[in-house]
Structures are given as structure tokens and as C-alpha cells.
Amino acid sequence: MLGFPALPLTPKPHCRIFTNTCHSYHNQTPTITCSSSSSFKPTKNPQIQHLSKQGHLKQALHFLSQEPNPSQQTYELLLLACTNHRSLPHAAAVHKHLIDDGFDQDPFLATKLINMYSQLDCLDEARRVFQKTQEKTIFLWNALVRALTLAGEGAEAIALYQEMIRIGVACDRFTYPHVLKACVVSSPSSSISVFHVGKAIHTHILRRGFETQVHVATTLVDFYSKFGLVSYARRVFDGMPEKNVVSWSAMIGCYAKNSRPCEALELFHEMIEEVGDDYPNSVTMVGLLQACAALSALGQGKVLHAYSLRKGLDSIVSVVNALVTMYVKCGSLEAARQIFDQMCRKDVVSWNAMISGYGIHGFGREAIRLFEEMMGAGVEPNVITFVSVLEACSHVGLVEEGKGLFECMVRKYRIFPSVEHYACMVDLLGRAGQLDEAAKIIEMMRIEPDPIVWSSLLGACRIHGNVELAERASIRLFELEPLNAGNYVLLADIYSEARMWDDVDRVKKLLEARGLRKVPGCSWIEVKKKIYSFVSVDELNPQIEQLHALLLQLSTEMKDRGYVPDTKVVLYELDENEKERIVLGHSEKLAVAFGLINSKNGETIRITKNLRLCEDCHTVTKFISKFTNTEILVRDVNRFHHFKDGVCSCADYW
DNA sequence: TTAGGGTTAG
Numbered sequence: 292m293l294g295f296p297a298l299p300l301t302p303k304p305h306c307r308i309f310t311n312t313c314h315s316y317h318n319q320t321p322t323i324t325c326s327s328s329s330s331f332k333p334t335k336n337p338q339i340q341h342l343s344k345q346g347h348l349k350q351a352l353h354f355l356s357q358e359p360n361p362s363q364q365t366y367e368l369l370l371l372a373c374t375n376h377r378s379l380p381h382a383a384a385v386h387k388h389l390i391d392d393g394f395d396q397d398p399f400l401a402t403k404l405i406n407m408y409s410q411l412d413c414l415d416e417a418r419r420v421f422q423k424t425q426e427k428t429i430f431l432w433n434a435l436v437r438a439l440t441l442a443g444e445g446a447e448a449i450a451l452y453q454e455m456i457r458i459g460v461a462c463d464r465f466t467y468p469h470v471l472k473a474c475v476v477s478s479p480s481s482s483i484s485v486f487h488v489g490k491a492i493h494t495h496i497l498r499r500g501f502e503t504q505v506h507v508a509t510t511l512v513d514f515y516s517k518f519g520l521v522s523y524a525r526r527v528f529d530g531m532p533e534k535n536v537v538s539w540s541a542m543i544g545c546y547a548k549n550s551r552p553c554e555a556l557e558l559f560h561e562m563i564e565e566v567g568d569d570y571p572n573s574v575t576m577v578g579l580l581q582a583c584a585a586l587s588a589l590g591q592g593k594v595l596h597a598y599s600l601r602k603g604l605d606s607i608v609s610v611v612n613a614l615v616t617m618y619v620k621c622g623s624l625e626a627a628r629q630i631f632d633q634m635c636r637k638d639v640v641s642w643n644a645m646i647s648g649y650g651i652h653g654f655g656r657e658a659i660r661l662f663e664e665m666m667g668a669g670v671e672p673n674v675i676t677f678v679s680v681l682e683a684c685s686h687v688g689l690v691e692e693g694k695g696l697f698e699c700m701v702r703k704y705r706i707f708p709s710v711e712h713y714a715c716m717v718d719l720l721g722r723a724g725q726l727d728e729a730a731k732i733i734e735m736m737r738i739e740p741d742p743i744v745w746s747s748l749l750g751a752c753r754i755h756g757n758v759e760l761a762e763r764a765s766i767r768l769f770e771l772e773p774l775n776a777g778n779y780v781l782l783a784d785i786y787s788e789a790r791m792w793d794d795v796d797r798v799k800k801l802l803e804a805r806g807l808r809k810v811p812g813c814s815w816i817e818v819k820k821k822i823y824s825f826v827s828v829d830e831l832n833p834q835i836e837q838l839h840a841l842l843l844q845l846s847t848e849m850k851d852r853g854y855v856p857d858t859k860v861v862l863y864e865l866d867e868n869e870k871e872r873i874v875l876g877h878s879e880k881l882a883v884a885f886g887l888i889n890s891k892n893g894e895t896i897r898i899t900k901n902l903r904l905c906e907d908c909h910t911v912t913k914f915i916s917k918f919t920n921t922e923i924l925v926r927d928v929n930r931f932h933h934f935k936d937g938v939c940s941c942a943d944y945w
Numbered sequence: 946t947t948a949g950g951g952t953t954a955g
Contacts, residue, residue, distance in 0.1 A: 643953040
């Protein structure tokens with residue numbers, strides 16, 4: 292085994308700087324207690340109990356009005372019934388009764404009221420109950436922090452936590468998970484301060500000795516995972532004296548989501564050794580399947596599929612959705628479709644996974660057909676459905692269809708286009724050569740275009756050699772992402788194609804001056820359930836001589852048939868032979884050669900690459916597929932290329 | 946009385 296691929300990091304969730312909203316939670320001096328004062332529990336009214344459980348809220352309320360002395364427990368039951376049946380009018384009626392019966396200052400019932408209003412999406416009512424209750428127990432504080440976090444009011448949840456600290460409320464192990472989640476909830480766009488708040492909370496947790504508490508520590512693992520800080524997450528995980536399936540799954544998920552799929556699979560083996568084979572559950576499985584999908588590890592994915600069947604996890608929708616995605620990303624679209632068709636219950640995620648699968652495999656029309664089938668089945672599409680189907684159109688140049696879907700998204704489904712949708716449209720029009728229209732989309736955007744939108748335009752400029760527009764897009768990109776080397780490389784490629792060597796040099800110097808380096812190309816292949824990875828200069832590979840010899844032989848054969856190596860991606864001033872040597876050593880070519888040598892005759896070779904496939908590799912792989920009569924499936928950073936008989940499924944449109 | 950990990954896109 293030659294080592295695992297070094298994958299680029301996925302974008303980290305950004306944080307947003309927020310100003311403290313400074314809500315005042317006290318209209319009077321607070322009374323702070325740490326436990327409920329209710330120890331006496333009178334019995335429940337059996338009729339009300341029965342009716343509440345059956346959901347006959349109206350009749351239960353009728354009996355309540357006739358009950359001379361309703362107990363705290365009776366109210367607790369009624370509030371639970373209102374929550375379960377999601378009935379706000381009944382909830383308000385019970386609340387009114389409760390006040391009339393003198394329970395309005397009962398902190399136990401106040402906590403239940405906050406939980407109920409939170410679940411019924413009445414945050415204002417929850418706030419009001421909190422403010423009016425004088426005896427503010429820790430349950431009451433925690434309930435409001437939770438309600439605010441669940442409602443996405445992260446900044447306010449953090450402000451409430453800070454208020455707790457300020458006035459000396461002793462936070463407990465239930466407070467921290469909520470407030471840590473608030474740090475992530477409150478950062479849908481970007482800000483670094485939310486992360487710092489979480490770090491400060493971690494310090495507080497350490498000071499109070501809660502880091503070893505399993506729920507708190509697991510939330511910390513997840514918190515660091517969401518900010519891409521895998522080593523921090525691992526440190527917390529390793530420090531846990533007690534680990535359970537949730538903590539293991541959180542750490543496995545952390546690796547899977549942060550481009551460390553090999554570690555996710557390794558940790559799974561550690562988990563099995565430490566806790567036994569019965570332990571992994573559906574959430575563990577989802578993380579592992581994501582790891583296999585990231586690696587395109589079809590063999591290992593199949594093993595996990597069999598494992599899921601054995602453990603009865605295959606009836607859980609999230610697991611099946613993850614299986615569909617795993618097969619899609621491992622290049623086995625037929626297996627994905629078979630699983631999708633056999634699903635007893637499909638949710639929106641299942642449909643999205645399959646639509647997106649058709650898209651990245653270059654089956655745009657099938658993606659649209661499945662989208663229409665989804666509409667016919669009455670499944671409500673979401674923002675991701677449209678990103679998936681628009682992407683599918685973009686991969687094959689279905690411009691009119693894409694425009695129609697974009698319009699239908701807004702008009703029929705009232706989905707306001709996000710930057711991702713605009714980026715899809717820019718990509719769709721730009722790839723198809725309608726660069727002015729693509730630029731117009733950006734001008735007309737009602738939201739600020741982000742780097743994804745500009746890089747879609749820059750990518751399209753590269754395909755169509757539009758230097759002027761590329762320069763305009765680059766100016767914005769360099770402002771927004773000054774440290775993204777990929778943007779500089781893309782612009783240098785465009786100049787190189789236009790033979791504007793001075794400008795190539797200028798961009799290269801800019802790259803160097805900023806201390807940035809081009810992300811090295813890396814390709815990998817799974818052979819007999821092991822992953823073998825390659826970088827362009829791979830002297831460590833024991834078969835390297837053999838791989839080079841085979842590639843040289845194939846290259847000679849190709850040249851005899853008129854092949855001229857395309858070396859424009861080499862941005863250094865070297866003689867043509869040296870450039871040819873570099874291009875021939877590209878990681879995907881090495882991986883293809885390795886596949887030819889080490890795979891069985893007639894077996895499809897499956898390669899994955901961390902960057903976009905270069906034109907020369909595309910040409911050479913087409914030739915190899917014909918010359919060796921081998922099917923070669925390459926997944927690059929954007930899509931699949933299926934090479935067979937000298938033709939690629941992308942029809943050279945990518 | 947309250948608490949932790951999850952599927953789809955880019």
C-alpha cells in the first residue's frame with residue numbers, strides 16, 4: 292500500500308461577527324436557584340390524563356375547567372399533549388388556565404411552557420415566560436438557551452449564556468451542549484468571533500471540570516469538527532474517560548466531513564476492537580459511507596453495505612441515502628439506482644442524491660426526468676434539489692432546460708435563489724459560451740456574489756479563452772479570496788493559453804509573493820480493497836519505473852497516430868521535451884498505468900483525482916481505453932468521465 | 946424536567 296491520498300481540505304464553515312443584541316432578560320432582580328422547588332406531586336386527573344394522551348385536547352380542557360384543584364402534574368401532562376399534537380390554540384388555553392390557577396410562578400411548569408412554545412415555534416412566548424418567572428432555576432435558563440439555539444437565534448443564545456456568567460448562575464452539563472451548538476447555528480455566513488466564543492466556552496468547561504462529561508465532550512468534538520479543526524476535536528476525544536457510540540460516531544463523522552476519510556475508516560476499526568462489533572449504529576454507518584464516497588472506495592463501501600444488511604441498518608433512510616451517494620461517487624450508478632428504486636420510503640434527500648448522481652455522471656436528461664418524477668410523487672423540492680438539477684444541466688449544456696428550471700424554482704416553488712443557484716446559472720451559461728449572459732446574471736444578482744460565483748465565471752473564461760472577462764473576475768476573486776492559489780493558477784492558465792507569457796510571469800510572481808503554492812495533483816485507485824495514491828513526482832512508488840515505461844510506450848504509439856502532447860498547463864519556462872515529460876508523469880496517468888498493470892483483464896479501472904482533469908490526460912485516457920480495450924472511469928473534482936472505445940462520456944464538454 | 950453524533954449540493 293503506497294499511502295493514502297492527501298486530499299484538499301473542504302471549506303470550513305465561516306462565522307459571522309455579530310454584535311451582542313443585549314437583550315435584557317431581567318425586569319426584576321433575579322432569584323437564582325439550582326433545583327426545582329417542587330417535591331410534592333399530587334395525582335393526575337385520570338380523565339384529563341386519558342383524553343390528553345388520546346389527543347382529545349378540547350375535551351381535556353373541558354374537564355380542566357371543571358376540575359376544582361388541578362395539580363402541577365395535570366398541567367404537565369396537558370402541556371405535553373399540546374406539544375405532541377402541535378396545537379397552539381389549546382396550548383394558549385392551558386397556559387391561561389395555569390395562570391388563573393396560580394401556577395404562573397411555578398418554575399417547573401415555566402420550564403415546560405418554554406419547551407412547549409419552543410416546539411411550537413413561538414419563541415416570543417418562550418421569552419415572555421422566562422422573563423415573567425421570578426425564580427429562575429437552571430432548568431429555566433437551559434430551556435431558553437435551548438429554545439433560542441433551536442430557533443437559529445445563536446447570537447441571542449450566546450448573549451443569554453453570557454448573562455448567566457455575568458450574574459453568577461452556575462452552568463451545568465446541560466447548558467454547554469446547547470450554547471456550543473449556538474456558536475455554529477449563529478454562523479451561517481461568516482465570522483471568526485463565533486469560533487472564539489466557542490473557544491472561550493471550552494475554557495470555561497475546562498475550568499469547571501466538565502470536559503470529561505460525555506455529552507459535553509461529544510458536543511465539543513462536533514463543535515471543532517464544524518470549524519474544520521480536526522486535531523482539536525481529536526484531542527477532546529482522546530481525553531474522554533468514557534466513550535460511547537455517539538462520541539465514536541462524532542469523531543468518525545468529523546474525519547469524514549473534513550477530508551480525512553482514511554482516518555474515519557481507521558477509527559472505525561479501533562472502535563470495533565475497543566467496544567465490540569455490535570456497537571456501531573446508523574449514524575456511525577453514515578459517516579463511514581461518506582468516507583468511502585470521498586475515497587471512491589467501492590470495495591470497502593460494498594463491505595460496509597453488507598455490514599449494514601447484517602446489522603439491520605439498511606432500513607434506516609439516512610443509511611440508504613448514504614449508500615446511494617456512496618455508489619454514485621464510487622462510479623456505480625446502476626447500483627445506486629437499484630437501491631434507490633428499492634427504497635420503501637424515499638425522502639427529499641434520497642431524490643436529491645439520485646438526481647445529483649445522474650448529474651455528475653453526465654446524464655442531464657435523466658436528472659431532469661427524475662426531478663419531474665419527484666414532482667409527480669408530490670415530494671417538495673428544496674434548495675439542494677435545484678442546485679443538483681441545475682448542475683446536471685450545466686454538465687451537459689442543457690441551457691434552455693436550466694433556464695426554465697431556475698425560473699420555475701422562483702415562480703412555482705417560491706425558492707429564493709442563493710449564491711449556489713446563481714453560481715450554477717453562471718456555470719451553465721458560461722460553459723455553453725454565453726459569457727456575456729453569465730456576466731449579466733452576476734450584475735443582476737440581488738445578493739452579493741461570493742467566490743463560487745466568480746470562480747464559475749473564471750472557469751468558463753478558461754474554456755472559452757476570454758482574457759478580458761477573466762481579468763475582471765480575477766480582480767474580484769483576489770479581493771475575496773486572496774489566499775486561494777487555485778484562482779491564480781486558473782488565471783495563469785488563461786494567459787498561457789493566450790500565449791501572454793509576461794502576464795503568466797506576473798501572476799506567478801503574485802502567487803509567490805503571497806507565499807502560496809499550487810495544490811499538487813493527486814490521483815488514487817482502489818485495487819483489492821486497498822487505496823493506492825499517486826502524485827506527479829512519485830519516486831517512492833516501487834513500481835514507478837514500470838509505470839513510466841508503460842506510459843512512454845503508450846505515448847510513442849499515440850504519437851505514431853498523430854498525438855501531440857498538450858503541455859500548456861506547465862507554466863514553467865522549460866524546453867518542450869521536459870514539458871512533455873512532466874505532463875506524461877501526471878498523477879492520473881500514473882494511476883491509470885498502475886490500474887492497467889494491477890487489475891484483472893476486462894476489469895473497469897476507477898480513478899479519482901483531487902483537481903480537474905487536464906486536457907492532455909483526457910486525450911491520453913481516451914486513447915488508452917481504445918488501445919487496451921479497457922473501460923476507465925475517472926472522477927475528477929467536478930464530475931465523472933467514462934472512457935470507452937476511445938470516447939469519453941463527457942463528449943469533451945467539461 | 947433538560948444534554949451529545951446523521952443522509953442530499955457547492
